Amino acid sequence: MTLEQALAKMNELQAAQQAYNHAMGVLSLDGDTAAPSASAKGRAETMGYLSGVTYRLLVNDEVKEALETILSERSRVTPMQARQAELLKEDYDDSVRIPMDEYIAFSTLVTQSNAVWHEAKLKSDYAAFAPYLEKIIDFNRRFAGYKDATKPAYDVLLDGFEKGTTTEALDPFFSLLREKLTPVILEVASRPEPDTSFFQQRFPLHDQRLFSDKLMALMGLPRDRCGIAETEHPFTTNFNKWDVRITTHYAENDVADSMYSVIHEGGHALYELGTADEIQFTNLASGATMGLHESQSRFYENLIGRSLPFCRALLPLMQECFPQQMQGVTAEQLYAAVNKARPSLIRTQADELTYGMHIAIRYEMEKLMISGDAKVSELPAIWNRMYKDYLGVTVPSDREGILQDVHWAGGQLGYFPSYALGSAYGVQMLSAMEKEFDPWADVEKGDLSRVTAWLGEKIHRYGKLLTPSALLQNAIGQPFDPNFYVEYLQKKFSALYRL
Numbered sequence: 001m002t003l004e005q006a007l008a009k010m011n012e013l014q015a016a017q018q019a020y021n022h023a024m025g026v027l028s029l030d031g032d033t034a035a036p037s038a039s040a041k042g043r044a045e046t047m048g049y050l051s052g053v054t055y056r057l058l059v060n061d062e063v064k065e066a067l068e069t070i071l072s073e074r075s076r077v078t079p080m081q082a083r084q085a086e087l088l089k090e091d092y093d094d095s096v097r098i099p100m101d102e103y104i105a106f107s108t109l110v111t112q113s114n115a116v117w118h119e120a121k122l123k124s125d126y127a128a129f130a131p132y133l134e135k136i137i138d139f140n141r142r143f144a145g146y147k148d149a150t151k152p153a154y155d156v157l158l159d160g161f162e163k164g165t166t167t168e169a170l171d172p173f174f175s176l177l178r179e180k181l182t183p184v185i186l187e188v189a190s191r192p193e194p195d196t197s198f199f200q201q202r203f204p205l206h207d208q209r210l211f212s213d214k215l216m217a218l219m220g221l222p223r224d225r226c227g228i229a230e231t232e233h234p235f236t237t238n239f240n241k242w243d244v245r246i247t248t249h250y251a252e253n254d255v256a257d258s259m260y261s262v263i264h265e266g267g268h269a270l271y272e273l274g275t276a277d278e279i280q281f282t283n284l285a286s287g288a289t290m291g292l293h294e295s296q297s298r299f300y301e302n303l304i305g306r307s308l309p310f311c312r313a314l315l316p317l318m319q320e321c322f323p324q325q326m327q328g329v330t331a332e333q334l335y336a337a338v339n340k341a342r343p344s345l346i347r348t349q350a351d352e353l354t355y356g357m358h359i360a361i362r363y364e365m366e367k368l369m370i371s372g373d374a375k376v377s378e379l380p381a382i383w384n385r386m387y388k389d390y391l392g393v394t395v396p397s398d399r400e401g402i403l404q405d406v407h408w409a410g411g412q413l414g415y416f417p418s419y420a421l422g423s424a425y426g427v428q429m430l431s432a433m434e435k436e437f438d439p440w441a442d443v444e445k446g447d448l449s450r451v452t453a454w455l456g457e458k459i460h461r462y463g464k465l466l467t468p469s470a471l472l473q474n475a476i477g478q479p480f481d482p483n484f485y486v487e488y489l490q491k492k493f494s495a496l497y498r499l
Contacts, residue, residue, distance in 0.1 A: 001062075001065050001066060001069050002069075003069060003070065003073050003076055003077070005066070005069075006065070006066040006067070006069035006070050007066075007070065007077070007081065009062060009063065009066035010066055010067065010070060010081075010084060010085060010088065013057060013058065013063055013066075013088070014084070014088075014281065014282050014283055015281065016057050017054065017057060017058070017283070018240075018281045018282075020050055020053060020054050020057070021054070021239075022239045022240075023050065024047060024050050024051075024054075025237055025239055026239070027043055027046060027047060028047075028111075028237070029229070029237055029245060031043050031111070031114065031115070032114070032231045032232075032235070032247070033229040033230060033231050033247060034229070037115065037118070037119065040111060040112055040114070040115030040116075041112070043111055044108045044111035044112045044115075045108070047107055047108065047111045048104050048105075048107050048108035048111070049104075051103060051104050051107035051108075052100065052103075052104045055095060055100050055103050055104070056100070058088070058091060058092055058095055059092065059095050059096050059100070063088075063092060064092060064096075067085050067088055067089045067092060068089075070082070070085040071085050071086065071089060079465075080278070080279070080282075080284065080465060083284060083464070083465055084282055084283055084284060087283050087284070087464060088283060091283075094147050094160075097146040097147055098143055098146050098147075102139070102142070102143075105139075106139045106143075106411065109132065109135055109136065109139065109411075110136065110409070110410050110411040112132065113129075113132035113133075113135075113136060113409045113410070113411070114406065114409045114410055116128060116129055116132055116409070117129050117132070117403070117406060117409035118232055120403055121232065121399055121403045121404070122232075122399070123399075124397045124398045124399035124400075124403065125398075126380050126398040126402060126403060129403065129409070130376050130377065132409070133376055133379075133408055133409075134376040136408060136409075136411050136413070137369050137370065137376065137413070139411070140153075140157060140370065140411065140413045140414075141153050141370055141372075144156035144157055144370070152167065153370050153371075154167060154366065154367055154370040154371070154413075154414065155167055157366075157370065157413050157414030158170070158414045158417065160414060161289065161290040161291070161412075161414050161415050161417075161418050162289045162290060162291045162417065162418050162421060162468070163289055163467070163468045163469075164468070164469070165291075165417065165421070167367065170363065170417055173420070173421075173424075173482055174356070174359075174360045174363060174420070176482055176483075176486065177356040177357070177360060177420070177482075177486065178357070178360060178390070180486045180490070181353065181356060181357075181486065181489060181490075182357075184353065184489065184490055184493055184494070184499070185341070185343065185353055185354055185357070185391075187497070187499050188341045188342075188353065188493055188497045188499070189341075189342060189343065189392075191497045191498070191499075193340060193342065194333075194336035194337055194339075194340050194496075195333060195336070195337065196337040196340055198325060198326060198329050198333075198337070199254075199255065199256055199337060200253070201253075201325045202252050202253065202325075203252055203253070203254075203255040203322055203325060204252065205250045205252060207321050207322060208250050208252075208255060208258055208321075209250070210321055211255070211259070211317070211318070211321040211322070212228060212248060212258065212259075212262050213228075214317045214320075214321065215259065215262045215263060215266070215317070216228065216262065216266060218313070218314070218317065218446055218448070219263065219266045219267075219270065219300065219448060219452075220270070220448055220449060220452055221246075221266050221269055221270065221273070222273070225241070225242050225243065225244060225273060226244045226245070226246065226269050226273060227243075227244075227245045227246070228245070228246050228247065228248065228262070229245060229246075229247045230247060230248060230249060230250065231247040231248075231249060232249060232406070233249070233348075233405065233406040234246070234247045234248050234249055234261040234264070234265055234348070235247055235265065235406075236265045236268035236269050236272070236297075238269075238272035238286065240280055240281065240285065241272060241273055241274075241275050241277070241280055241285065244269045244272045244273055246262065246265035246266060246268070246269050247265065248261045248262050248265065249261060254349075255322070255325075256337075256338060256349075257348070257349055260301055260305060260338075261348065263300050263301045263304075263305040264297045264298065264300065264301040264305075265297065266297075266300060267296045267297035267298070267299055267300035267301060268287075268293060268296060268297045270296065270300070270452055270455070270456075270460065271287050271293060271296045271297075271455075271459070271460050272286065272287070273460075274452070274455070274456040274460030274461055275460060275461060275462075275463040276461045276462070276463065276465075279463045279464075279465060283464065284463040284464045284465050285463050285464075286463055286464060287463070287464075288459075288462070288463070288464050288466070288467075288468045288471050289418070289468045290415055290418035290422075291417075291418040291421035291422045291425060291468075292422065292425065292459065292468060292471060292472065293418070293422065294418050294419050294421070294422025294423070295421075295422035295423070295425035295426045295429065295459075296422075296426075296455065296459070296460075297422070298419070298422050298423045298426050299426040299429065299430070299455070300448075302352050302423070302426075303426055303427065303430050304439075304443060304448070304451065305338075306335075306338050306339050306352065307335075307440070307443065308331065308332070308335045309440045309441075309443040309444035310443050310444075311331045311332075311334045311335040311338065312331040312444050313443065313444055313445065313446035314334065315329065315330075315331050315334055318334075336496065339351065339352070339492075339493075339496055341353040341354060341493055341496070341497070342354070343357075343391035343392050343393050344391070344393065345387070345393055345395060345396075345400045345401070345404075346400065346404055347359070347362075347404065347405065348404075352423075352489060352492070352493075353489055353493050354391060355419075355420075355423065356420050356423070357390045357391050358391075359416050359417060359419050359420040360390060360420070361383070361386045361387065361390055362405075362416040363416060363417050363420075364386065365379065365382065365383060365386070366413050366414065366416065368382065369413065370413065379402055380398055380401060380402045383395065383401050383402040384401060387401070423485060424480070424482045424484070424485035425472060425475075425476070425480065427484045427485045427488045428475075428476040428478070428480065428481065428484045428485075429455070429458070429459075429475050429476055431476070431484060432458075432475065432476050432477050433451070433454050433455075436454070437450060437454075439451050439454075455475075458474055458475040459471060459474070459475050462474075
């Protein structure tokens with residue numbers, strides 16, 4: 001095969017992959033938002049068939065030859081073409097080791113599992129979901145062995161979400177969080193709570209939907225390219241930079257929950273919307289790793305969204321949408337309320353200070369699942385015990401416990417650590433940003449354009465063109481250091497609670 005033929009084959013492969021992934025993504029989005037609950041059976045059949053097609057598109061001798069030809073002649077291709085081939089070869093090597101019938105069976109399973117999880121969570125019925133979780137754990141363990149039997153299975157899974165990450169690196173990271181932040185958490189818990197009474201009112205869903213529109217405008221999310229829908233567990237999906245979807249979940253008695261899910265998912269969306277035009281419809285047109293993706297969502301949600309300058313910009317919008325509920329509230333009161341720090345049950349509603357403990361629990365749980373050191377039937381009790389040990393809270397039901405997250409239902413074991421890593425990455429990004437300009441003067445005026453432009457220049461536009469380590473170095477200008485994150489939290493919450 002000539003180099004020209006190899007490049008043509010790679011382009012043809014990516015065009016087909018993009019088309020099928022687009023179709024499968026729309027099906028998945030519909031299943032999580034608008035489709036009737038009984039539709040999962042038919043959708044699972046379709047997804048299983050399409051996953052077989054996408055498997056065969058990638059795993060064949062012609063593709064293997066094309067990719068090897070391109071990689072053997074790197075000096076004759078562009079850096080963009082070389083990177084595309086490099087990532088496709090990694091996908092090929094991972095996929096070829098997995099038997100096609102197992103690949104299809106897993107795709108079908110997670111479609112079914114996702115639907116069962118939604119029902120199980122509503123009814124707090126772990127027993128209904130447990131058989132699916134057992135199969136998902138089994139598949140993950142087996143797939144990890146196919147990919148690299150020389151490494152611990154959980155390290156292989158972690159590497160799929162955060163390239164190069166291992167338990168050897170994560171164990172001390174989470175130990176640092178627990179060692180340095182637990183004293184602050186305990187001290188904060190002993191102090192008087194801020195006034196949050198203005199949040200403990202009825203916020204009509206219609207008004208919350210209008211407020212979400214204003215939040216998206218404040219973030220600079222273009223509505224002709226970014227839509228919003230409703231689901232049980234908020235997420236973001238992208239088909240290309242001209243079609244990105246975020247979702248949220250509304251509750252009349254909890255406006256802050258939907259508010260911060262829109263800001264969080266909006267951060268994900270800005271990453272995808274900011275990828276360069278020239279990498280669209282290739283395998284480079286998405287976030288580099290889940291940790292880097294979470295660095296963006298949590299940057300906007302917490303570093304920007306829970307700052308005093310942002311609260312000053314946010315308050316007039318809230319008073320416009322909720323005039324009765326927010327009457328007389330000051331920006332300082334809003335800032336204190338959205339930073340209320342107390343050990344809690346629900347990860348997505350956790351404050352910045354305690355959030356890392358929620359992730360540490362899931363990290364330890366996943367290690368137990370993949371090692372086989374805990375049976376699926378034992379997991380709820382282990383979860384409840386860890387919540388008592390790490391956060392001092394009692395879990396009243398599986399709905400508020402082990403069933404609260406969708407990730408395991410979707411087969412994503414190894415994802416959770418990315419949330420904590422992303423939070424830590426973001427603090428170092430902010431530190432680097434502040435050396436170049438003062439973002440807070442803009443934020444206080446409700447102008448996030450320079451913040452987004454800086455992140456776009458350092459991170460978003462590249463997609464996967466750079467390696468994750470090079471991209472992180474490009475953004476922070478120094479090696480990753482989790483102490484930045486710890487010190488940020490210590491300083492912020494010491495000031496808020498006058499420690």
